[in-house]
Amino acid sequence: MVREAFAPEGVLSRAADHFLPRQEQTDMAMAVARTIEDGGVLVVEAGTGVGKTFSYLVPALLSGERMLLSTATKTLQDQLFGRDLPRLVQALGLPVRTALLKGRGSYLCLHRMELARSEATLPDRTSVRALAKVEQWAQVTRTGDLAELEGLDERSPLIPLVTSTRDNCLGSQCPKFKACHVNLARREALAADVVVVNHHLFFADLAVRESGMAELLPSVRVVIFDEAHQLNETGVQFLGAQLTTGQVLDFGRDMLAAGLQLARGLVDWQLVVSKVEKAARDLRLVVGKTWPGAKLRWTGAAPENVDGQAWSQALDDVHQACEQAMAALDTVSELAPDFVRLHERAAEFASRAERFTRACAPGSVRWVDVGTQLRLVESPLDIAEAVQSRMLNRKAGAEEAPEQSRAWIFTSATLGDDPKLRWFTEPCGLTDADILRVGSPFDYARQASVYVPRHIARPADPAHSAQVAELAGQAVQRLGGRTMVLTTTLRALRTIGEALQLRFEGSQGVEVLVQGQLPKRRLMERFRQGDSEGRPGCVLVASASFWEGVDVPGDALQMVIIDKLPFPPPGDPLVEARSQRLEASGRSPFNDYFVPEAAVALKQGAGRLIRRESDCGILVVCDTRLTSMGYGRRLMAALPAMRQLQSEDEFRAALDELTRTSTTDPSWT
Ligand code: SF4
Structure with missing residues (x-):
């Protein structure tokens, strides 16, 4: 049944836009189906474009088992719950009850909303207006999920005043307990067949057993973690x-x-x-x-x-x-x-x-x-022990056999740079899991090229960011925007962002967007519009959270510029402690930690470039270590096999080629 669903005329052709049968997608789905049937742990790295969401959803839904699905962010949760899951449930014609469960901070707290009004301690006029909007919406919302409220800034000072924390929630003693949205969401989750959560909630609950996951987990037979590359860093928090x-x-x-x-x-x-x-x-x-x-x-x-x-x-x-x-x-x-x-x-x-x-x-x-x-x-230092003892029920020295019947699926586009995916499996305590790697169906050699400028300053040189900004400015001008500049530090973000804003100030041809100057959602909306309908193309300068999870298919993004190789910050206490532990066990912190971390982050950043079969683009890495140092080869090998541009002339020619093949034409150049 699973294989049939992925066939040319199968169920997926009705559920997904532009469905094309892909061997990689079917392979992953079959492996997931086997794990669900037999129980056990499966780790799948599925390259960009495989369509991994359907690869796990189809077999999991067809199995009829109760399941818990966890993804990295609330936005991805909404996407899964609001788009992919209902489409598939409908196409498969299954009577499945689904539920969405977020952390309590995502839901309106009716009790605190009343307090905010009666105590009149709102910080400013904007908050007074925002509270009036919240009160109006409170009359009609069924879920109380603040994500429904259009236009509410995620940084608004009102949010902590109308949501609850574990500390200030009155629980069953609350006068609003019956109508409470947090409790409703938890009750629905407990009654559902498929529950969609996020990693933060999952681990928060594993730590303090507050949101009902402790009751939920024993009753599900299938647990799936998407965007699993974030599990370790989320878990340790x-x-x-x-x-x-x-x-x-x-x-x-x-x-x-x-x-x-x-x-x-x-x-x-x-x-x-x-x-x-x-x-x-x-x-x-x-x-x-x-x-x-x-x-x-x-x-x-x-x-x-x-x-x-x-x-x-x-x-x-x-x-x-x-x-x-x-x-x-x-x-x-x-x-x-x-x-x-x-x-x-x-x-x-x-x-x-x-x-x-x-x-x-x-x-x-x-x-x-x-x-x-x-x-x-x-x-x-990692979540290995917690995964083993609290999730997989494998206690060190325990005599009883671990519980085998549950199926655990961990998946992401990037889980390491070696066949055993040790970057992921070691800190997550999953070294004996079954491993599957399915490559991307994209033709990277044809669709993408990579360029490492030779004459740029070394990354430690104080002039490095200014030179990246200069290179980006010239390239962006040639391409008409369509560029994302990903920085490794906030300082570089500021230097490059300011230089590009100065350069294109008053320009009709390029709009410069800088992280932090607008809420992320607004930045991404504008960036995705690109140079359609007479608007100028955009260059977006961003760091950390934009390296992953950002999806911009089409011409709005044709070039990704990375300022430096994304090694972990060596002075960070967690990084130091992990390095010391490796050293103590006779391993090399550089080879076994720093390089794999950089490889995974680089793959994530580069993964923003090609999002579908018709996309073309250039990845520019402004760090000469990628070509001059021995470990550079390992990092390059972690990237998809793109064409390498050897000189500035080839880079310019590739940019010109992109402007020719674009569906929109930067006629202002
Ligand atoms: S039970 Fe807690 S979250 Fe629910 S309305 Fe009361 S205080 Fe708010």
């Missing part, structure tokens, strides 16, 4: 421990508000709260005026450059202030459910503060993120 001074201050503020409103005069709330706040502020002050954005290594008793005695005293004070708050809250806990929640929060912070006075757990690393507030972090 949730599986460690964190304490922020901001959380403690928020707690103090909430306790004062509840105390004065519900138990005025019964406790000296000002006094108790002032101790909590002072302790949180003092902890921040101990670190001094370290540059905001810094990460302080924390390998001994205190973070680097911080006085050890002052640090442990400050942590102790946070612990004690939270314990005193607990004692005060105990005396009024009968009066309102709010005090019970506050007591739980105080206990949690007291225990975390105490944890950070003890030594770091083995196999973990600690550091402090410095901003206006402090964030104390203890993170495992």
Whole structure:
């Protein structure tokens, strides 16, 4: 049945736009079907254009098994749930109940919306207007998913005021509990056959067992992780421990508000709260005026450059202030459910503060993120142990056999640069999984070329970004926009973005878009329009989050320029700790960690270029190490086999060729 679905006249020809039978897609679907039938773990790297979503959805739906699907972002979740899944369910004619479950921060909290109105503490006029819009929409929405609300800026200060956190949700004591959107979404997920979640929610729940996943997981037989290359980095964020001074201050503020409103005069709330706040502020002050954005290594008793005695005293004070708050809250806990929640929060912070006075757990690393507030972090180096023990039920030394019948599928376009996909399987604890690699069906040698300019400054040279901007400016002018410049640092993003904006200021021919100047969704909408309908073509300068998951098929994107090879930042405490662990086991951090990381990130960045069979484009990597260093060959081999442009002349000729083959013509040149 699975094979038939992928045949020329099969079900998929009715469910997908422009469906073409592809051997790679069918191969992946058959492997997924086998794993579902037999149980076990399958890891599939499916190159761009394979159509991997249908490759796992078709066999999973046809199996009739209950399944959990997790993807990397809320946008991808919406796409899967709102587009691919319903189309396929309809085409297959299956009576399947599907549900979408996001983290609580994605849903309107009816209780807090009311508080936001009655407490009148909105930060500005825009928020007052936004709240009116939210209230209007609240009358008609069934799901309460804020993604439905057109035009609500994801950075709006209103959002934390109309959504809940685990800390401030009143749970079953809430007056709005019956109509609560968070609870409705969870109830629907528990009743559905197919539940779509995201990796953040999955790991958050694995860590604190809050959103119902703990009940959901045992009842599903198929678990599929798409965009699985993000699992390790997402997982480590949730599986460690964190304490922020901001959380403690928020707690103090909430306790004062509840105390004065519900138990005025019964406790000296000002006094108790002032101790909590002072302790949180003092902890921040101990670190001094370290540059905001810094990460302080924390390998001994205190973070680097911080006085050890002052640090442990400050942590102790946070612990004690939270314990005193607990004692005060105990005396009024009968009066309102709010005090019970506050007591739980105080206990949690007291225990975390105490944890950070003890030594770091083995196999973990600690550091402090410095901003206006402090964030104390203890993170495992990877998720291997958690995957083995909490997901696959394989406890070290356990006598009972691991549970075999469940099928686990992990897939992504990029999972490593070797046949065993060790970049992915080692940190995820999946080294004994079945591995399948299916290549991209695109003809890269015909559709794409790669160019490494020889005369550009070395990446460490301070002139490097300016030279990248100059090269990009000339090429963009020739091509009429249609370019994405991906940078490895925010500093390079600023330098290149400003230089290009200056160069094309007032130009009718090219519009320069820079990450951070507009919300991501608006940037991408404009970039995708390209030079259609008389608009100028665009160049988009972006970093980090644009290296992956961005899909711009067609002429709007024909050139991707990467400023430097994307090695992990060597001074990062997590990167350092991973390197040290490899060294301790006799392995080479450079060959076994830095190069594979760069290979995967480079593949992701380059993967933005060719999105369908008719696309053509040029990848420019402004880093001479790709051709001059030995490891450059390994990185080049990780990229699809594109034609290599050897000189500036060949590069210009390739650009001119692109303008000729485009469906739109940059006639202004
Ligand atoms: S139960 Fe929690 S999330 Fe739901 S409305 Fe009440 S406070 Fe908000």
